[in-house]
Amino acid sequence: MTKFRDEPADVTIQNTDRPFRGRVWDVHNDTILFAGETLHRHYIAHPGAAAVVALDEDDQILILQQYRHPIRERDWEVPAGLLDVPGEDPIVAAQRELAEEVDLQAATWDHLLSFTPTPGSSSEVIHVYLARDLSHVVTDYVREGEEAEIVPHWVSLDDAVSAALAGQFRNGTLALGALAAAEFLRRERAA
Numbered sequence: 001m002t003k004f005r006d007e008p009a010d011v012t013i014q015n016t017d018r019p020f021r022g023r024v025w026d027v028h029n030d031t032i033l034f035a036g037e038t039l040h041r042h043y044i045a046h047p048g049a050a051a052v053v054a055l056d057e058d059d060q061i062l063i064l065q066q067y068r069h070p071i072r073e074r075d076w077e078v079p080a081g082l083l084d085v086p087g088e089d090p091i092v093a094a095q096r097e098l099a100e101e102v103d104l105q106a107a108t109w110d111h112l113l114s115f116t117p118t119p120g121s122s123s124e125v126i127h128v129y130l131a132r133d134l135s136h137v138v139t140d141y142v143r144e145g146e147e148a149e150i151v152p153h154w155v156s157l158d159d160a161v162s163a164a165l166a167g168q169f170r171n172g173t174l175a176l177g178a179l180a181a182a183e184f185l186r187r188e189r190a191a
Helices: 090-102 145-149 157-165 172-190
Strands: 012-021 026-034 037-045 049-054 060-068 073-077 080-082 104-115 126-136 151-156
Touching (some): 012 037, 049 060, 049 090, 060 172, 073 172, 090 104, 104 172, 151 157
Antiparallel strands (some): 049 080, 060 073, 060 151
16 A cells, blocks of 8 residues: 655745634634745634544444534534644543533544545644444533534434435535444454
8 A cells, every 4th residue: 555644844934913813713814935935825723623423333323413504504413523622632522522412422432534624724623533332421511502403313324424425415524434434344343
């Protein structure tokens, strides 16, 4: 197998400012020197996120329907949330989100993948974990805003993969998470 990976780039940042500061993320305006040329780039400075493919003993994946204002839809997704604390380990955030969003905890955790959903416009990295050996947990977390209307649903992992490939939903984290979980289980069971 050919080995390839993303590589850090040494780019000179000549100037940076933040024309917008938000509750969750800021917009940066950088002036950079790249290949001898001065370029101006705006991007969202994002703290990152963690997502959970929660799988029960029957290979059913937990998906959530939640309103997302930028796309004006109630999309299907997996439990996920921001890395709220600077320097927070993504698996800790994933465990917190699973408990807060659906009152579950998992005894078995595996890292599936990390990806940059929009590298041309955001610094966001989403870390996706497979959570198994699930059990109910009681939390004092109060779901507000869009989270107050989350609709949980269990669907077979095979159906989630088929739905992703058929374009039945567009949430990238759900699609990548389902595909990665299916491949993870295939390899685990073949070993």
